[in-house]
Amino acid sequence: MMDWQNVAAQLFPGGHTITEADNFLSGSAQVDGKPVAVIGTTDHTPIGIEIALAQAQAILKTVCEHPGRPILILVDTQGQRLRHRDEMLGINSYMAHLGKCVDLARRKGHTVIGLVYDQALSGGFITSGLIASACYALPEATIRVMGLPAMARITKVPEERLTELAKDNPVFAPGPENYLRMGGLHGIWDGDLAGELIRALADAKAGDERMALGLARGGRLMAHPVAQAVRVGSDVRPA
Structure with a gap:
């Protein structure tokens, strides 16, 4: 298990104000002389x-x-919390x-970077790092x-x-290498x-290029052609 303090020390050698409260991380740091907001989770906590x-x-x-301040999401979660209480209160809506909120931040001009530093499963990953402007992971x-x-x-x-x-198709296989092939990372x-964080903030694009990345890397071949066909109203057929 990679603890968040170690990761934060490597990400922000100049120091940071990140604090932990009930497995929730929040604070800020300086990246290349500019402030960055930081949120996240730790200890594999369910969302x-x-x-x-x-x-x-x-x-x-x-x-x-x-x-306009960039936002870094530190991801370590076992996914959506599976409790009767949360389901009855409408966890899906939360x-x-x-x-x-992540989408709003992006639309308002905030670069949102996700970093999976330990574990990322199911809904806890989908609604945070996976829909950031760009998502990365540690090996x-x-x-x-x-x-x-x-x-x-x-x-x-x-x-x-x-x-x-799963041996040949990344869609069925876990791990950062397979998500890299599919364009998710x-x-x-x-x-x-x-x-790496400095470069990621500098290289972040306003649009979503995951489908194009998945096609270029050979891990997700049909998503981009289908989306393009729907956009222009044409037919698409597998090669």
């Missing part, structure tokens, strides 16, 4: 309604009080609210939207068959984390 609201509030506060990170045993139960495809498919950081 329940409290943390979803805390993250959303921190993002909205940055949008209101610091227009997660959607968080995703909308030792664990990333998956759904484990193969759970996927087998849902799809009714034998787990042995999914395991076989823009890169894997190994070494100078402070320098």
